[in-house]
Amino acid sequence: MGIGNALYHGIFKRNSVFVTTVFVGAFTFGIGFDTGVTKFYDHWNKGKQWKDIRHKYATEE
């Protein structure tokens, strides 16, 4: 109830604040989603990607 009321009066009551929050949230959500998916992909394919096995084949110049 307390959190809900704070959210309502802080964000939802004014449409300008609401829409701004939505866009800012979309921006941060996009970044966070990309980072999370990349992290999961790297974890899932650990040891298979070129950046993981590069040291076995590439010789230092």
Place this chain on the structure above:
Amino acid sequence: MASFQVLKKAVSLGPTVRTLSSGVPHAPLLNLAVRAPHDHAHFDPQAPRSDVSPRWASGTTKLGSELVSRTFVSSSPSVHFQQRTMHTSAVVKSETPDWSTYRTNPENTRALSYFMVGSMGIISASAAKSTVSEFLQTMAASADVLALAKVEVELAAIPEGKNVIIKWRGKPVFIRHRTQGEIQEARSYDWKSLRDPESDDVRVKKPEWLVMLGVCTHLGCVPIGEAGDYGGWFCPCHGSHYDISGRIRKGPAPLNLEVPQYEFSEGDEKLVIG
């Protein structure tokens, strides 16, 4: 007892009203205005009789020889009126039922509702943004194109006073290692009087290295180096003369030879075009 005897005397009276075959009473010579004898003393003979209902309520009239009796006032029902519904078992309540136990308080739920709306907005906005950016990325140059877009040239291999022609993005590029005399010549000329006025400073990054696109600005031929009237380049197609800074001096070409983007790297050892 005697009076009872008097009343029992039978008197035969003819009917005052006869009924026609159509059912309408037929009463010729009937006097409806006749008064009782005792009324005469107290009232005006033209006044309405007190023992009959007033004329506006009901009354008997004669229409020709026909007797018409009408009643104009509808009396109220004599029994108590009661609302009867479809089912006699239904109970009519006078007030709306109390739904408050089924209602939720909007104060409690609106934050959640708006939160859901906002989350939907966030997800759809980021979906729209990623759709647009992914679409724009399809227009970007691919990796193989980018790999061919730059050309590296070893500058140490070019002696002073020599031209080198290399291929960059399918077009020839002239690189001239200019001598001090040529630099002096290019710098000292009054460039403001030229057809395409451009100083030598803006055309080179280092005065000894002149890098130009080797395409004549007239119709796209490739000029010949170290030729022409001005010691620079000469286009054999239509006779355009360029000077040692690549500026047009004579002939049909409208503009100076174009200078591509380039930069020196690794301590002036290498030239990167693109």
